[in-house]
Amino acid sequence: MRLSKLIHNIGGIIIAFCISQKTHAHLIVxxxxxxxxxxxxxxxxxxxxxxSLLGVDENNDGSLSLTEFNKxxxxxxxxxxxxxxxxxxxxxxxxxGLLLHPEMAHSGNNTFVDQITITGRFTPLMTNNIKFNINLxxxxxxxxxxxxxxxxxxQQLIHQFELEPLSPHSELF
Numbered sequence: 001m002r003l004s005k006l007i008h009n010i011g012g013i014i015i016a017f018c019i020s021q022k023t024h025a026h027l028i029v030x031x032x033x034x035x036x037x038x039x040x041x042x043x044x045x046x047x048x049x050x051x052s053l054l055g056v057d058e059n060n061d062g063s064l065s066l067t068e069f070n071k072x073x074x075x076x077x078x079x080x081x082x083x084x085x086x087x088x089x090x091x092x093x094x095x096x097g098l099l100l101h102p103e104m105a106h107s108g109n110n111t112f113v114d115q116i117t118i119t120g121r122f123t124p125l126m127t128n129n130i131k132f133n134i135n136l137x138x139x140x141x142x143x144x145x146x147x148x149x150x151x152x153x154x155q156q157l158i159h160q161f162e163l164e165p166l167s168p169h170s171e172l173f
Contacts (some may be wrong), residue, residue, distance in 0.1 A: 027117045036151035042122040050113045051138040062110035083135040086122045095120035133169040
């Protein structure tokens with residue numbers, strides 16, 4: 001009985017692995033983000049269009065290859081830390097523990113990076129009157145709007161907002 005259950009479970013794992021290798025699920029929808037306030041930290045998950053980054057398309061073909069992404073990872077991190085931040089009236093708070101995850105394109109030629117999902121956290125002095133700022137926008141108009149959801153479960157707050165080139169920041173709550 002145990003052996004057949006073990007074989008069944010292993011079979012399920014193998015099938016799930018095979019299916020997961022065929023699918024190309026993104027961590028988050030393109031140009032969407034979440035900000036979760038937990039005690040004194042604000043955790044971020046955000047999908048940025050690769051075309052919003054400068055100086056990473058080495059061969060000027062208009063797309064970011066995985067090779068270019070890996071080569072310019074540090075440069076990409078610096079741009080994200082400079083252009084995606086929290087602020088209050090006096091201070092600017094950069095992302096800590098930044099992780100970058102390349103998301104390959106689904107349509108047409110899926111050999112290039114279409115989106116880059118970033119994760120990390122901010123540690124502002126206070127979580128009241130804080131603004132979320134993005135100054136990384138693609139030239140393609142369809143990739144210029146970020147849809148953000150901010151939550152603070154402890155205070156039961158949810159705020160959804162959009163950021164665009166002419167309005168690149170919003171208060172969290």
